[in-house]
Amino acid sequence: MISIVALGQKKECDQFREGYFKIEDSITGVSLLHRVGNKQKEYNSISKMKLELSLEWSECGYKLILDKVVDNPYDIEMDASFTIDVAILETNENSYVQKSTSPFSDMVIQTNVQRITEKEYREIFAQQKKIDKGLSIDDPAFKKEVADSMCNCFSEVDKTKIDQNFFANCIAKGLLNHQEQLISIALQDTTGTDPEILGRRLGEELVLTVQKDLIHDCDDYFYFLDEIKKEGENKRFARADQKITDSLSFLIENRQELSLYRSRAENYLGLKDFENAEKDIDICFVFDPKDVQSKLLYALVLEGKEEYTKAADLYIEISEITGNKFLPIIAELVKRKAKK
DSSP states (O other): OEEHHHHOOSHHHHTTSSEEEEEEETTTEEEEEEEETTEEEEEETTTOOEEEEEEEEETTEEEEEEEEEEEOTTOOOOOTTOEEEEEEEEEOSSEEEEEEEOSSSSOEEEEEEEEEOHHHHHHHHHHHHHHHHTOOTTOHHHHHHHHHHHHHHHTTSOTTSOOHHHHHHHHHHHHHTTHHHHHHHHHTOOSOOOHHHHHHHHHHHHHHHHHHHHHHHOHHHHHHHHHHHHHHHHHHTTTOOHHHHHHHHHHHHHOOOHHHHHHHHHHHHHTTOHHHHHHHHHHHHHHOTTOHHHHHHHHHHHHHTTOHHHHHHHHHHHHHHHOOSSHHHHHHHHHHHHHO
16 A cells, blocks of 8 residues: 655655546445546436536546536435535555545545456446346345345354344344445435334334244255244243242232232243133133233243244234334244144
């Protein structure tokens, strides 16, 4: 790497005056540049804008002046006479580091610019056009791409140690790898929702959808989620004890209350006494047929009795009542167990 600031030389910058270049950034996406003479054509993968610009070179930097907006599919507002000042900070054999102003804010952006061949330029451009054409979180190919990314991450898990942070990191990594597509989909929205906010919502929706597929198609993910669920249940029922059952039974003799029967049912569940747990839950439904906590306990009883299809249906029912978006994923987990 050669520091232009240190050397004060211009010759290292001259090699980048013409050619094909690519900028990859986690926020602004992929930009493709083609320079000939004092002209530059530019395309951005997130905004989908195509621009034609003039270049005014200095010793080791240049000013970009907008000549023409060739395409602006999302009608992004911009100053028709905007300019961008670029300074080249460091150079390598086929790349350089640049610092540039932004035409849309007071930000100063530092990025790495990579020289590519004409063939690479056209291949990347063709791939972007293909993505743009069918970009949707409902697109099977896109969902599979995200699912494969997440599955690969879960395949790296240490099967002897289940870490919930690893679960969250794998999900986040899968979304981060496809952040550009999600923002692009959000930019297609016509409701006026902020693209960043909508992008996050789409990401959440995509995660829920993809996780359902992963349960059936990715053994590592199924194992990981099942172990997390078991770990959560073990912690929940860790204090289950026959003495607690006896104490609750004594109280119930004097006070017939929903909460007491429900607590005893939960204790029975912890002791894996599914028959008595079910009896108490039946009484809970006499008190209140719509009691959600009792329904959740009953779903666990059904799982314990290996009546997986009924348990899955009940998780879906509870999800529809409460709006809990994670329960349908648990339902899919239980459905897969039914296939064993």
